[in-house]
Amino acid sequence: MVASTLLAGVGGVALTAFTPATALAAVCGAVTPGTYGAPLPSGGGTILCGPGPVSSIGFTSNGTGTDLVLEGNTKITGNTAGDGGLLLTSNSAQNLGLTVAAGFTGGFIDSTGSGDDGIHLASQGGTVQVTTGVAGGGPITVTGDINGISASTTLGSTVDVSALLADGGSKVQKDVNLCAEAPLVQF
DSSP states (O other): OHHHHHHHHHHHHHHHHTOHHHHHHHHTTTSOOBOSSSOEEOOSEEEEEOSSEESOEEEEOSSSOEEEEEOTTOEEEOOBTTBOSEEEEOSSSOOEEEEEOTTOOSOEEEOTTTTSOSEEEEOSSSOEEEEOOOTTSOOBEEEOSSOSEEEEEETTOOEEEEOOBSSSOOOEEEEEEOSOOOOOOOO
């Protein structure tokens, strides 16, 4: 009787310790991210994520710009449909950034089978910058189901992608929409 009670107590602790919300909070410090499919507001500023495994990271940055910094050996495995790798979006003109920090070792982003990009940053008019390889940090393997990295903005702003990828095979999509498309008129 005593042994079964102790085991049940240990199992309860294990279940509590490994809930998705707890795992996500540990990966990005005090800021709890949502997932790729259900992002949460970022609050803006610089957010350090890592080290550790997580299924996906998702933020919206609608009030102020956000810079995500991956450090340690962050491992993102968003292999479930609709829950890809790393997502950072803004529906206003906010600057967005993602940097792999110096000292980054052994991490990866893999969203194979999700129907999503490995890394997806999109702003509606702010500057978008993705830097996946820096001095002192190793390259990161990014595998996306659609694109390895997708970075886009509108209204003539800047997209800068500096990608040092370990696998060399991931697709990178940079898209800057300078103006709205008008229908082609022929005379």
